[in-house]
Amino acid sequence: MTVKIIAQIAGDGIGPEVIRQGRKAADAATAKTGTDLEWRTFPWGASHYLSTGEVLPDDAVDRLSECDSIYLGAIGDPKVKPGILERGILLTLRFGFDMYVNLRPARAFPKVPVPIAGADGHSIDMLVVRENTEDLYMGLGATGDGSIDEAIEAERGLYDLTGSVKLETGHRMAMQMGIATEPAIRRITATACRFARGRGDDSILLATKANAMPQLYGFWEEIAADEAKAQGIPMETMNVDAMCYHAVRSPWDFGTVLCPNLFGDIVSDLFAGITGGLGVAAGGNLGDGLGMFEPIHGSAPDIAGTDRANPLAAILSAGLMLDSLGEHRAAKTIDRAVETFLSENDGDDLPREMGGQVGTEAVGDRVAEIIERIGEETP
Structure with a gap:
């Protein structure tokens, strides 16, 4: 049996609640694939910081290096000054493990309302491939x-x-x-091309603003275009403001979107809103080694402990994590299970965020049951 070691950082607010459901789904999906997930729990987050004064221990990177992936709930608490935990945990781990890709898929799911007129009959399936180590987020x-x-x-x-x-x-x-270097642009562009090819997209679209910031984003356009050509994938460009305008009018026209760090952060949240909200928005940070996977919603401390959090984004993020570990069948099973859960239910049988009455734990249980039911059917 193959063993994969997963570092679990439940984090703050609703983080522990949703991560339990994602873990439940991941365990169910790998139960019949010959892979055993060994979970190692780490306490880092607001509670740890407030009780110890420590954001991360000095040996955090070394301890996490023993794992195959990181599964993160959410970081942030109003009792802690903004930036301390986000920079001290998220950015430290992204930079420390050179997670140069932030992957944020956004697609329309069954029964999840899409707030776009004329969306019926269109398939909305977008992927933001965000550069994760440079730009104005250099710190x-x-x-x-x-x-x-x-x-x-x-x-x-x-x-x-x-x-x-x-x-x-x-x-x-x-x-x-804001800094941009040629090797960083080349590797994220090559990654976007690889994902586009895997999705069946015939091109990639670069979010840019070279007309206002020619040194930074003009350089981005030049290097990205050259790398995309070398990869054999056509690349188009669109100013990020125009992209936001067109995305809310015809999101079905978008596929794989390559973004510098700042634009990727903004665009991916817009795309999440277009496709039904942060409750179904998964996210992953990848590099050439250890990756970190998390729902893109925040810690939502106002609803922590109320059983109102929607765990589907965390469950989908667990699927992204398994896919990155080569557990493709298990990842597909999780995706299918979420779609099946939403297809088979409506009204009160949906998560509270979607107007239903099903709580966090019950949603996780139902998705896990579906995973067990369809696991044998997933190729």
């Missing part, structure tokens, strides 16, 4: 009272960046740096 910035004199340092899987910035205005000011 390089400063504020100053009339001037900024800042040393610049950043470690990435591809390089170590060092330098300094010196600015004078005479006024209070802030500076945030």
